[in-house]
Amino acid sequence: MIPFNKPCLTGKELRYMQEAVASGKLSGNGEFTHRCQTFMETRYGFRKCLLTTSGTDALEMAAMLCDLQPGDEVIVPSYTFVSTALAFIREGANIVFVDSSWQNPNMDATQLEGLITEHTKVIVPVHYAGVACDMDAIMALAERYNLLVVEDAAQAIDSTYRGKPLGSIGHLGCFSFHETKNITAGGEGGMLTINDERFLQRAEIIWEKGTNRAEFFRGMVNKYGWVDKGSSFLPAEINSAYLWAQLENLEKIQQRRIRLWETYDKELSPLTERGLFRKPDIPDFATNNAHMFYLVCRSLEERSRLIAYLRSRDILAVFHYLSLHKSDYYQAHSSLRPQLDACDNYADCLLRLPLYYDLEKQTVHQICSYIKEFYNEFIEDSLLGGR
Numbered sequence: 176m177i178p179f180n181k182p183c184l185t186g187k188e189l190r191y192m193q194e195a196v197a198s199g200k201l202s203g204n205g206e207f208t209h210r211c212q213t214f215m216e217t218r219y220g221f222r223k224c225l226l227t228t229s230g231t232d233a234l235e236m237a238a239m240l241c242d243l244q245p246g247d248e249v250i251v252p253s254y255t256f257v258s259t260a261l262a263f264i265r266e267g268a269n270i271v272f273v274d275s276s277w278q279n280p281n282m283d284a285t286q287l288e289g290l291i292t293e294h295t296k297v298i299v300p301v302h303y304a305g306v307a308c309d310m311d312a313i314m315a316l317a318e319r320y321n322l323l324v325v326e327d328a329a330q331a332i333d334s335t336y337r338g339k340p341l342g343s344i345g346h347l348g349c350f351s352f353h354e355t356k357n358i359t360a361g362g363e364g365g366m367l368t369i370n371d372e373r374f375l376q377r378a379e380i381i382w383e384k385g386t387n388r389a390e391f392f393r394g395m396v397n398k399y400g401w402v403d404k405g406s407s408f409l410p411a412e413i414n415s416a417y418l419w420a421q422l423e424n425l426e427k428i429q430q431r432r433i434r435l436w437e438t439y440d441k442e443l444s445p446l447t448e449r450g451l452f453r454k455p456d457i458p459d460f461a462t463n464n465a466h467m468f469y470l471v472c473r474s475l476e477e478r479s480r481l482i483a484y485l486r487s488r489d490i491l492a493v494f495h496y497l498s499l500h501k502s503d504y505y506q507a508h509s510s511l512r513p514q515l516d517a518c519d520n521y522a523d524c525l526l527r528l529p530l531y532y533d534l535e536k537q538t539v540h541q542i543c544s545y546i547k548e549f550y551n552e553f554i555e556d557s558l559l560g561g562r
């Protein structure tokens with residue numbers, strides 16, 4: 176079976192993990208953590224980076240930094256992972272869902288202004304598949320209405336908007352290094368980026384269990400204690416060591432993923448031209464970090480049949496999010512019942528194809544030929560009325 180995903184291993188991960196163990200310092204905020212954070216700050220110009228144990232944790236830290244009061248509203252796309260909304264729910268906020276664009280699953284920025292009320296505090300753009308949201312439009316609204324912007328850049332490492340790295344544009348940014356992302360910290364991991372000076376000090380305190388331990392270690396205070404809310408958001412050094420090996424090979428990983436992505440794109444173009452499905456849309460302002468290659472099928476039924484067809488040929492293709500506005504949790508906890516047709520359409524029709532570092536180009540060709548086979552049979556089937 177060709178899996179949908181396989182975590183990437185570039186060669187030095189185990190050696191660096193061993194080094195971390197041998198150093199005798201395994202808890203967070205150590206040497207490998209510093210190396211990773213400095214790498215990110217230097218390469219992408221993030222004002223400050225803090226590694227976390229997950230992307231979810233980075234979002235939770237961001238939500239805490241937004242200092243929300245009960246009744247405050249946070250605008251989130253409905254087509255996203257649970258954590259994007261959950262992190263703000265935990266801080267007592269009300270979630271207001273915005274629909275996706277029909278161009279791609281990102282939030283439709285033209286609908287945002289209509290959702291802003293006197294209670295709105297935060298907008299959370301999710302850069303789906305590593306493709307940028309319309310950040311100029313979003314940042315302009317944030318400025319006009321005095322809102323914070325937290326970028327959910329979980330899938331967006333090494334991608335840009337008009338040349339600016341994703342995660343560096345909003346006040347705060349959140350990345351994930353889960354094993355399904357382009358680079359991983361050994362299974363679970365994440366990172367918070369702090370681009371607005373105002374949040375620097377408090378971010379470190381929240382990161383370190385509500386203490387000013389980080390300042391203490393820099394010699395800025397002579398004892399440390401409990402000063403704020405927080406949690407234990409720091410990853411262990413063996414996770415940072417794994418991540419460091421991946422960062423050293425970031426170019427290689429990205430080049431390979433992009434080559435595979437482009438192979439899908441080229442092979443499947445004739446089918447999109449026939450209108451059988453849509454391929455990922457990359458707006459002019461965005462780059463493609465090859466996080467994901469997806470199709471948008473014409474119907475739920477067609478997608479189900481394609482999944483089954485590929486599975487019968489040992490290929491695992493998977494759908495993605497269910498609309499969060501229709502989730503049991505949201506229905507039970509919110510009185511809002513928005514109609515979000517584009518989001519529902521992606522929930523029903525989007526299909527992700529295998530894409531990972533070790534995937535052979537030959538296998539991509541094979542997968543594409545199965546998809547062509549499927550559509551030739553499917554179309555013929557429908558024409559004959561033989562469904």
Ligand SMILES: *Cc1c(COP(=O)(O)O)cnc(C)c1O
Pocket residue numbers: 229230231232255256258259301327329330350351352353363364365
């Ligand atoms: C992966 C992901 C998350 C969560 O990251 P974890 O590291 O799994 O906690 C949040 N948002 C989006 C858009 C993601 O893709």
